[in-house]
Amino acid sequence: MKYNSIIIGGGLAGLTSAIRCAEAGLKTALISAGDSALTFASGSIDVLGFRQNNALVDYPFEAISQLPDGHPYRKLGADQVRQSLNFFTGQMAQAGIEMSCHGQQNHSRLTALGAMRPAWLSQPGAKPLSLAEPAAGLRRVAIINIAGCRDFQPALLAAGLKKHTDFAGVELTIGDIRADTISLTARNVYELRSLEIARLLKRDLFSRPEGLTTLASAINKAAGNADLVVLPSVLAVENGNQLIHQLEAHTGLRLCELATLPPSLPGMRMASALRQRYRQLGGLLLEGDEVVSGNFDNDRLLSITTRLNPSMPLTADHFVLATGSFFSRGLDSNPSSLTDKTFNLDVVTAGQRQHWSNQHFLNGSQHPFCYFGIETNDHFNPYQEGQVIGNLYCAGAVLGGFNPVAEASAGGVAISTGWLAAKQITAQYSDVRGNHVESH
Amino acid sequence: MLNLINTSFDNCLKCTVCTTRCPVAEANPDYPGPKQAGPDGERLRIKNPQLYDEALKHCTNCKRCEVACPSGVHVGTVIQLAKARHGGFKKGPREFMLSHTDLMGSLSSPAAPIVNAMTKLKPVKKLLDKTLGIDQRRTFPKYTGETFRSWFNKQSGTQASFQRQISFFHGCFTNFNDPTVGKDLVAVLNAMNIGVSLLKKEKCCGVPLIANGFFNKARKNAELNMSQFAHSLTKTECVIATEPSCAMTLRDEYPEVLEVDNSAVKDRIFFAAAFIAREFARGNLPDMKPVPLRVAYHSPCHLIKAGGVIYTMELLNSIPGLEVIMLDQKCCGLSGTYGFKKENYRTSQSIGQGIFDQIEALDVDYVVTDCQSCKMQVEMNTDRTVLHPLTLLAQSLT
Numbered sequence: 110m111k112y113n114s115i116i117i118g119g120g121l122a123g124l125t126s127a128i129r130c131a132e133a134g135l136k137t138a139l140i141s142a143g144d145s146a147l148t149f150a151s152g153s154i155d156v157l158g159f160r161q162n163n164a165l166v167d168y169p170f171e172a173i174s175q176l177p178d179g180h181p182y183r184k185l186g187a188d189q190v191r192q193s194l195n196f197f198t199g200q201m202a203q204a205g206i207e208m209s210c211h212g213q214q215n216h217s218r219l220t221a222l223g224a225m226r227p228a229w230l231s232q233p234g235a236k237p238l239s240l241a242e243p244a245a246g247l248r249r250v251a252i253i254n255i256a257g258c259r260d261f262q263p264a265l266l267a268a269g270l271k272k273h274t275d276f277a278g279v280e281l282t283i284g285d286i287r288a289d290t291i292s293l294t295a296r297n298v299y300e301l302r303s304l305e306i307a308r309l310l311k312r313d314l315f316s317r318p319e320g321l322t323t324l325a326s327a328i329n330k331a332a333g334n335a336d337l338v339v340l341p342s343v344l345a346v347e348n349g350n351q352l353i354h355q356l357e358a359h360t361g362l363r364l365c366e367l368a369t370l371p372p373s374l375p376g377m378r379m380a381s382a383l384r385q386r387y388r389q390l391g392g393l394l395l396e397g398d399e400v401v402s403g404n405f406d407n408d409r410l411l412s413i414t415t416r417l418n419p420s421m422p423l424t425a426d427h428f429v430l431a432t433g434s435f436f437s438r439g440l441d442s443n444p445s446s447l448t449d450k451t452f453n454l455d456v457v458t459a460g461q462r463q464h465w466s467n468q469h470f471l472n473g474s475q476h477p478f479c480y481f482g483i484e485t486n487d488h489f490n491p492y493q494e495g496q497v498i499g500n501l502y503c504a505g506a507v508l509g510g511f512n513p514v515a516e517a518s519a520g521g522v523a524i525s526t527g528w529l530a531a532k533q534i535t536a537q538y539s540d541v542r543g544n545h546v547e548s549h
Numbered sequence: 550m551l552n553l554i555n556t557s558f559d560n561c562l563k564c565t566v567c568t569t570r571c572p573v574a575e576a577n578p579d580y581p582g583p584k585q586a587g588p589d590g591e592r593l594r595i596k597n598p599q600l601y602d603e604a605l606k607h608c609t610n611c612k613r614c615e616v617a618c619p620s621g622v623h624v625g626t627v628i629q630l631a632k633a634r635h636g637g638f639k640k641g642p643r644e645f646m647l648s649h650t651d652l653m654g655s656l657s658s659p660a661a662p663i664v665n666a667m668t669k670l671k672p673v674k675k676l677l678d679k680t681l682g683i684d685q686r687r688t689f690p691k692y693t694g695e696t697f698r699s700w701f702n703k704q705s706g707t708q709a710s711f712q713r714q715i716s717f718f719h720g721c722f723t724n725f726n727d728p729t730v731g732k733d734l735v736a737v738l739n740a741m742n743i744g745v746s747l748l749k750k751e752k753c754c755g756v757p758l759i760a761n762g763f764f765n766k767a768r769k770n771a772e773l774n775m776s777q778f779a780h781s782l783t784k785t786e787c788v789i790a791t792e793p794s795c796a797m798t799l800r801d802e803y804p805e806v807l808e809v810d811n812s813a814v815k816d817r818i819f820f821a822a823a824f825i826a827r828e829f830a831r832g833n834l835p836d837m838k839p840v841p842l843r844v845a846y847h848s849p850c851h852l853i854k855a856g857g858v859i860y861t862m863e864l865l866n867s868i869p870g871l872e873v874i875m876l877d878q879k880c881c882g883l884s885g886t887y888g889f890k891k892e893n894y895r896t897s898q899s900i901g902q903g904i905f906d907q908i909e910a911l912d913v914d915y916v917v918t919d920c921q922s923c924k925m926q927v928e929m930n931t932d933r934t935v936l937h938p939l940t941l942l943a944q945s946l947t
Contacts, residue, residue, distance in 0.1 A: 308575055372564070
């Protein structure tokens with residue numbers, strides 16, 4: 110069976126690539142070995158948050174030219190990175206989520222531990238704060254939990270916030286909404302995860318005509334007249350941003366929804382919006398299967414075989430490898446070497462095992478292993494024993510040469526490299542067919 | 550003793566992705582979800598069997614947790630085996646009746662008109678509801694007066710005349726309830742110059758037996774089927790099944806759940822669409838005329854699990870003039886025998902609501918799905934008729 114493009118990996122990079130191929134009218138299949146890291150993600154997109162010296166980045170696109178050679182962004186250039194993110198926001202909007210940003214500038218998003226992380230795009234419910242003055246205009250912040258939610262600790266958030274000098278003059282209050290005041294009837298509310306609370310609320314509260322006002326008055330009671338009310342993201346799986354908006358209208362308060370421990374509802378929302386968009390464009394999604402081998406002929410990948418259908422190879426003109434890093438099992442390591450698990454492509458690595466990481470896990474300095482990953486040329490084609498594979502592109506965390514955590518760049522790299530892979534693929538179709546299939 | 554226990558569930562990272570995708574956990578808060586029921590609970594149960602949780606009975610074995618798991622844990626299988634090990638299955642007359650599909654079929658089929666008329670009657674349904682706990686709101690599957698096997702026997706001569714031969718595992722539903730799909734398969738394969746032969750004997754693949762805790766019976770069936778396959782594969786290319794759950798069980802569940810070794814024949818067991826799609830790719834394409842219909846495709850849980858959706862889509866897309874809209878990949882909620890049980894009716898209907906709403910909102914001529922159980926559920930809950938992909942393919946034959 111033959112496809113124009115086969116995308117391997119169902120995370121942010123794979124979905125972006127797949128959506129762009131499908132939108133251009135290519136017969137596209139996406140293979141995903143289980144759900145992606147999006148299920149655990151904050152639901153915001155960072156492009157570039159920190160410089161090499163750990164200083165905050167104000168304008169991420171401007172800072173790209175100062176990155177070291179070999180960084181994926183340097184191969185793309187700032188213009189293409191910006192275009193790819195515009196493409197992404199457009200797709201998210203079409204799937205019903207309007208991502209917000211502060212022009213070309215980064216903003217701060219609050220985390221459940223009270224840390225500030227720089228990001229460029231956030232879902233509206235996340236209430237982005239100013240990067241330079243996150244506490245501007247805030248005199249009182251109320252942190253409200255749904256009693257029983259074990260994924261959110263208001264005291265930890267408050268303690269984390271107090272560490273920021275900006276928040277020194279801000280009064281922090283902590284409040285609870287009891288399960289019975291919002292009609293939650295669970296066997297044991299103290300067992301509940303964020304996802305379970307959202308499902309119970311949908312069934313027990315929002316199914317009633319007065320559900321929304323009941324929750325709104327509970328929030329009002331717990332929060333008083335705070336300038337900002339912080340809630341764990343437990344209210345709704347789908348349409349969470351719309352719900353926050355409605356609650357703001359009812360309460361007259363500014364509500365900030367924080368991603369909790371996994372699963373993260375804002376992350377799940379983003380993943381399902383992207384999958385829905387891909388499906389609407391006619392893309393084929395194959396979940397729960399994984400690629401076990403590739404059939405290469407010199408500089409080309411001809412076909413792949415999967416675990417569930419080993420005797421029937423899937424053929425395509427172009428492939429995108431977006432299998433993620435160690436956590437997503439795209440990369441694998443053993444005591445002496447590092448490998449790409451799917452095709453055994455050449456990887457960027459450095460010296461002996463003892464030099465892969467620092468002695469202390471969290472001492473503030475960067476770990477070399479974070480930069481490890483597949484080595485590519487300027488078109489993001491990988492090498493296999495030194496030979497470039499021309500119809501295979503790599504995208505996202507499986508790439509080497511960048512540090513997604515220390516730089517706060519995971520989202521932007523995933524989107525831009527996935528986008529570029531698809532751009533190069535679709536461009537070749539306009540060549541072959543003599544008509545232009547590109548839409549962006 | 551501990552080292553003899555399969556601890557592959559320890560690959561679980563506690564990420565909870567499985568629970569986000571579990572249709573039962575979404576519909577029924579009494580079910581703690583696959584993570585807690587599967588890998589988390591397994592640790593406790595190894596320590597002390599008393600820690601077995603009755604809530605495991607809510608699992609429908611749809612396997613969506615396994616499809617979603619990024620760490621390759623066989624969550625659904627862990628749950629099924631735990632239920633078997635700790636007496637978590639209720640095995641009353643209702644469970645016996647619902648799961649012994651081949652026995653019930655061979656008893657009911659000869660009296661099909663009477664049985665069909667009876668199971669439509671309200672008082673009968675009420676009686677079954679009260680005495681057995683089979684929900685009276687369900688529509689029961691009809692039985693056929695002429696089984697697929699007896700239809701097939703009349704033309705086994707024609708089939709033998711083809712040079713290429715495959716073995717067809719027809720399954721209980723095609724044989725006793727509705728032989729349409731079997732007949733369509735024969736028509737399609739014949740148009741591709743391939744003859745069909747049946748196994749000398751075939752028993753239920755075991756899906757409903759596993760789901761109701763009759764593991765010993767399922768294992769006996771599996772052993773019989775495997776010996777039949779071995780025999781039949783000396784004369785035919787492969788064994789194919791049109792029912793996704795049958796295909797998945799024969800190929801994947803025999804070794805994983807029933808510990809019946811099928812390694813000698815495993816690579817020659819195919820889901821029908823996979824076999825046909827491979828033939829198409831090799832150029833063995835029958836002449837097809839346009840079928841100008843707009844259809845919505847619903848992907849069955851066990852087909853997703855077995856990796857077969859790609860082949861069905863390939864077949865549907867190869868039919869000229871057919872417009873195919875893929876529905877969200879959600880569970881229909883019936884899950885074979887699960888939704889027939891009175892205590893599961895609400896959960897079952899609530900799981901399927903998303904699919905029913907989506908179908909009603911679309912302006913389509915038919916719904917298409919590979920699974921007979923999904924077909925029952927969709928037809929009971931929407932205005933649409935549900936067709937098997939092979940039926941559309943057979944219609945397109947010139």
